[in-house]
Amino acid sequence: MAANPDSFGKRHLASVAGLLLAAMASLLLVSARAQTPVRTKPSPPATPSKKPSQPRDIEVIEASRYDALVAARRGKPLMVAFWATWCEPCRDEFPMVAELARQYREKGLTVFGVSLDEDAEAGLARKFLALHPAGFPNYRKKPGKEQEFINQVSPSWSGALPATFFYAKDGRLLGHIEGEQTRETFVKIIEKVLAASGN
Amino acid sequence: MTLKRIALIASIALIATAGCAQQTPAPIGTPLPSLALLTLTGEKTDLSHYTGKQGTVVIFVSTQCPVSNAYNERMQEFFRAAVARGFGVVGINANRNEPAEEVTRHAKEHGLTFPILKDEDNRLADALGASFTPETYVFDREGILRYHGRIDDRRDVTKISQRDLQAAVDALASGKTVATSETKAFGCTIKRVPRSDNKSGS
Numbered sequence: 001m002a003a004n005p006d007s008f009g010k011r012h013l014a015s016v017a018g019l020l021l022a023a024m025a026s027l028l029l030v031s032a033r034a035q036t037p038v039r040t041k042p043s044p045p046a047t048p049s050k051k052p053s054q055p056r057d058i059e060v061i062e063a064s065r066y067d068a069l070v071a072a073r074r075g076k077p078l079m080v081a082f083w084a085t086w087c088e089p090c091r092d093e094f095p096m097v098a099e100l101a102r103q104y105r106e107k108g109l110t111v112f113g114v115s116l117d118e119d120a121e122a123g124l125a126r127k128f129l130a131l132h133p134a135g136f137p138n139y140r141k142k143p144g145k146e147q148e149f150i151n152q153v154s155p156s157w158s159g160a161l162p163a164t165f166f167y168a169k170d171g172r173l174l175g176h177i178e179g180e181q182t183r184e185t186f187v188k189i190i191e192k193v194l195a196a197s198g199n
Numbered sequence: 200m201t202l203k204r205i206a207l208i209a210s211i212a213l214i215a216t217a218g219c220a221q222q223t224p225a226p227i228g229t230p231l232p233s234l235a236l237l238t239l240t241g242e243k244t245d246l247s248h249y250t251g252k253q254g255t256v257v258i259f260v261s262t263q264c265p266v267s268n269a270y271n272e273r274m275q276e277f278f279r280a281a282v283a284r285g286f287g288v289v290g291i292n293a294n295r296n297e298p299a300e301e302v303t304r305h306a307k308e309h310g311l312t313f314p315i316l317k318d319e320d321n322r323l324a325d326a327l328g329a330s331f332t333p334e335t336y337v338f339d340r341e342g343i344l345r346y347h348g349r350i351d352d353r354r355d356v357t358k359i360s361q362r363d364l365q366a367a368v369d370a371l372a373s374g375k376t377v378a379t380s381e382t383k384a385f386g387c388t389i390k391r392v393p394r395s396d397n398k399s400g401s
Contacts, residue, residue: 086265087387116385118355146352147383158222158330159349160388178221178330179388 058115058125058140063149069112069139071171076110077197078167079190082153084116085124089180090162096183097164098134104190105135108199113138116161166190169197224328224347227380231255231342232326236291236316239299239306246323249314251287254339254371256364258350259324260290260315261332262297262305264387269354270333271309277350277364278313284372290315293324294332294390321391331386337367337377345371348382 061069070078081097083090094113101111113134117125122140129138141149150159154176157163165176166189174193177185233245249255258274261267278288290313292302299317306315318324327336327347337346346367353359367377 084385088263089388120355143355144353144358146385147349150383150385156221157383158224158334159383159385160331161385162388176221180390 056126058122058129058138060142061114061139062142063145063152065139066114066141066149066153070167073110073112073167074171075169076108077169077193077199078171079109079111079193080165080167081111081113082116082161082163082165083113084161085121085128086117087161091128093162093180094128094132094134096186098132098136100183100186100190101134101136104194107194108197109190109194111136115140118143166193168193169199222325222328222330224330224381225326225336225344227344227347229327229344231338231344232323234322234326236318236323237299238314238316239303241299244316246289249287249289249316250338250342251282251285252340253285254337254345254368255287255289255342256281256368257323257327257336257338258288258290259329259332259334259389260292261294261387261389262292262301263294264332266354266384266386267332268309269356270350271311273350273356274333275309275311275313278311281368282313284368286368286372288313291318291323291329292316293318293321293329295321295392296390319392321389324389324391329389331384331388333386334389335364337364337371339371345377346380349384349386352382352384354385 070080079097079101081094083094085091097111097113101109105111113136115125115138117140125140146159150157153165154173157165157176158178160178162180163176163178164181164186166174168174174196177189231246231250233247236244236246238244246255246257256277260274274290281288290311292315297305302315302317305311323329329336333350335346335348335350336344339345346364348363350362350364351359352361352363361379363379363382366379370377
């Protein structure tokens, strides 16, 4: 009889130890995964070549690349937000634009942003995007030839910021808005642009 | 297809009406507007008091816009040289969020000695189709618009390659035609008073 509880005790101990070992092993595995996501999951994070705390550099684009970026999004209605860190209403508006981009993504709206910051402000622009994650790609216009760029985007753009441009899904420019705008104005236009594109 | 086309036209119309800040620039050849403006001490005036024998330069300025502020020294230098050559130079502040007291303080702090007027209800900005700061208009000695646009092609003073405002003034001073009469640049939007206020007149 005594052997029974004894053997039970041994078996119990063994199973508890086994469970503990298994639990420790799984914990180790979980913590290992948590600590080294790059090793266990090779899919690239946002900044593969930089320290995780370093915001990614914004790709600098020339006028021809802008046209290519618009053309590459054909098939879906497109909104392009022009902003700069020196532009206060742009900074105010940006989180709202990011929210609208998220809100209308599933309805088919594609969005990208273009910063008009100078080279000396590139770091500020990068930090701004780190503070206000856009959820859509952003580029920075190569400084210089401002007038040519403005006229290429639209001859009716004065150059004033902020400015947001709307394209139909066939890539045609539908129009743009300049200066501070309310969320209501944005929503009205986005919904019309989506409706016109059959989305 | 037809419905879609109609919807598309409607959307363009909507963008046009919603984008109330978009202005149609006054065409070259427009006469100097004679509209009521205010001095920074509140007296009524108009542009006719600021004209020069050779012509008149109107610059829309801002106290808060970093682009306009990047041009403070350049505007002051331009003013000194242009006035010496017989041009009238006047700054216009049409921003609703920059009261006359702030404009006065800002001018003192930055050594701006050219006259600056308040365009309280944006009538001048609307008449000229001004959109951003700093945006300039050059009128000849007959008061006819001969140049509209940027001061120069770069905010970064070390990278300027075209001094368009200077070139326009140089041309007028020597009796020539302004070669490049319209230019554009990135700038801060003029913060206009809401349209309903504009109509009621304040």
